[in-house]
Amino acid sequence: MLTHNHVQLALHTLRAGSGRALLLLHGLGERSPDTVPDAVTDWPGPVTALDFTGHGASTMPVGGGYTAEILMADADAAVQHLGDVTVVGRGLGAYIGLLIAGARAERVRGAVLADGPGVSGGPSVPTSQPVFSLDRVDTTPDPYALAELGRDLRPPDYATAFARLALQGSDLDRPITVVARFRPSWLLAVAEEPGVAEADSITTALTTYAD
Amino acid sequence: MQSRTATNIDIPGARVPDREYRIDAGGFGIALHEWGDADAPVLLLAHGGFDFARTFDTFAPIFADAGWRVVSWDHRGHGDSDHAHLYSWDADLRDAAAVFDHVAGRRPVPAIGHSKGGALLVQLADAQPFRFASLANIDGIPSKRPIPDVAEHERTKMLTGEVTGWLEHRARTAGARRKPGTIDELAARRGRMNPRHSTEWLRYLVTVGATETDEGWRWKLDPSMRFGGFGPWRPEWALMRLAGLGVPFYGMLVEIEEEMGWGTAPDDVRPYIPDGGRLEILSGLGHFAHIEDPDGVAGRVLEFLGVPA
Numbered sequence: 001m002l003t004h005n006h007v008q009l010a011l012h013t014l015r016a017g018s019g020r021a022l023l024l025l026h027g028l029g030e031r032s033p034d035t036v037p038d039a040v041t042d043w044p045g046p047v048t049a050l051d052f053t054g055h056g057a058s059t060m061p062v063g064g065g066y067t068a069e070i071l072m073a074d075a076d077a078a079v080q081h082l083g084d085v086t087v088v089g090r091g092l093g094a095y096i097g098l099l100i101a102g103a104r105a106e107r108v109r110g111a112v113l114a115d116g117p118g119v120s121g122g123p124s125v126p127t128s129q130p131v132f133s134l135d136r137v138d139t140t141p142d143p144y145a146l147a148e149l150g151r152d153l154r155p156p157d158y159a160t161a162f163a164r165l166a167l168q169g170s171d172l173d174r175p176i177t178v179v180a181r182f183r184p185s186w187l188l189a190v191a192e193e194p195g196v197a198e199a200d201s202i203t204t205a206l207t208t209y210a211d
Numbered sequence: 212m213q214s215r216t217a218t219n220i221d222i223p224g225a226r227v228p229d230r231e232y233r234i235d236a237g238g239f240g241i242a243l244h245e246w247g248d249a250d251a252p253v254l255l256l257a258h259g260g261f262d263f264a265r266t267f268d269t270f271a272p273i274f275a276d277a278g279w280r281v282v283s284w285d286h287r288g289h290g291d292s293d294h295a296h297l298y299s300w301d302a303d304l305r306d307a308a309a310v311f312d313h314v315a316g317r318r319p320v321p322a323i324g325h326s327k328g329g330a331l332l333v334q335l336a337d338a339q340p341f342r343f344a345s346l347a348n349i350d351g352i353p354s355k356r357p358i359p360d361v362a363e364h365e366r367t368k369m370l371t372g373e374v375t376g377w378l379e380h381r382a383r384t385a386g387a388r389r390k391p392g393t394i395d396e397l398a399a400r401r402g403r404m405n406p407r408h409s410t411e412w413l414r415y416l417v418t419v420g421a422t423e424t425d426e427g428w429r430w431k432l433d434p435s436m437r438f439g440g441f442g443p444w445r446p447e448w449a450l451m452r453l454a455g456l457g458v459p460f461y462g463m464l465v466e467i468e469e470e471m472g473w474g475t476a477p478d479d480v481r482p483y484i485p486d487g488g489r490l491e492i493l494s495g496l497g498h499f500a501h502i503e504d505p506d507g508v509a510g511r512v513l514e515f516l517g518v519p520a
Binding site for chain 1 (some may be wrong): 237307378385451
């Protein structure tokens with residue numbers, strides 16, 4: 001378990017090994033897979049997967065308060081533990097993968113952004129969103145995570161700012177690769193940034209980061 | 212009853228709350244503080260970021276004496292409320308709604324917010340207008356900050372610094388506790404954020420906003436919280452909500468800028484004042500105008516609120 005502030009995070013080693021670790025970030029409402037997914041079996045190094053706050057075996061907070069930035073800090077705790085990593089993110093994990101690739105450009109050597117639950121997020125402009133409270137449950141995923149992270153604001157220019165951080169801070173020519181077929185506005189904008197690559201599959205994208 | 216703390220720091224006009232208790236908001240404990248007759252009409256009071264309800268010890272009693280049941284609460288991580296696993300604007304809104312529910316049900320009541328508390332109430336009034344009879348806002352209207360004319364790569368560097376600074380703060384404060392000290396040391400620390408407050412007031416705040424331990428006094432504020440931050444939210448979005456408010460609105464901005472304020476320019480806000488609302492500038496006062504001049508600011512707000520009902 002990793003400690004991220006008041007939360008304990010479950011970081012799973014799906015396959016041990018040497019070399020740069022692959023870090024899998026799941027989608028909204030998911031948890032880490034139990035085994036190495038087919039799409040990443042060719043990765044030459046260890047394969048790890050993180051349960052975000054309120055998901056899988058990680059702490060379920062009381063009273064919600066989720067933001068994508070908090071989950072970015074979850075991913076940062078894993079990066080600080082693992083050292084240099086390559087990231088594969090599904091859905092919400094793709095958005096978090098983008099954020100951490102920008103925030104820790106020197107440590108994240110390639111981020112693959114793939115389809116999955118929670119890829120859209122909420123609106124890109126402010127709205128009169130409901131203020132709500134939810135009943136507590138005993139097991140993850142936390143209903144607050146589903147509700148709050150399913151509607152978090154993702155303005156395209158905010159997302160592209162992190163793509164630019166990655167491009168400026170990484171020594172890779174193309175530190176971000178988009179493989180998602182469904183592309184909400186934030187991901188469309190990222191894919192159009194100069195220096196952001198596109199690939200037809202996670203497996204193909206990872207071949208460029210495996211060196 | 213005038214407030215006389217265990218350390219005998221007397222502040223003219225300061226009064227301890229008449230009632231203090233906690234409510235359970237979905238398993239999360241929120242501390243409420245009330246001044247005035249328990250059967251009087253409710254008036255909600257929302258504090259600013261890194262403040263706590265007891266910072267209203269000189270302001271709230273004026274309204275209580277005017278016939279209001281003044282209710283304030285400590286935001287999560289502040290004062291006597293629980294420290295949370297997570298902090299967010301939406302969570303603060305949810306906590307505020309729980310407080311309104313507890314003291315007013317779904318009846319409309321007037322409310323006053325300072326700084327972050329003011330911005331919070333504007334958003335709550337936009338999302339749940341049925342809760343508000345009127346809204347007074349003390350230097351809690353964010354507006355677009357002037358963006359320095361810097362090159363793109365410099366702007367990227369600024370964002371990098373904000374993001375990595377925030378991440379490192381989160382890593383550093385895991386399990387951290389507030390640094391202990393004497394009353395004077397904690398007062399001096401807070402004085403850096405509140406340079407216009409008197410030393411005596413700052414010392415008083417220590418006695419109501421910190422806990423005395425074997426090692427000394429420690430602020431109750433959760434050390435994992437950090438002033439500033441980053442994210443997709445933009446200050447000017449608050450103005451869009453302000454324009455659409457349907458309840459009587461009284462906004463106050465201050466003349467003297469301080470680090471804890473938003474530095475909002477009146478000309479940025481005037482076009483967004485809702486129909487029938489008003490905006491005034493508090494001359495000669497800083498961001499904590501209600502503490503600098505409780506009688507003056509309360510007098511303006513009481514005139515706006517009218518007779519308690």
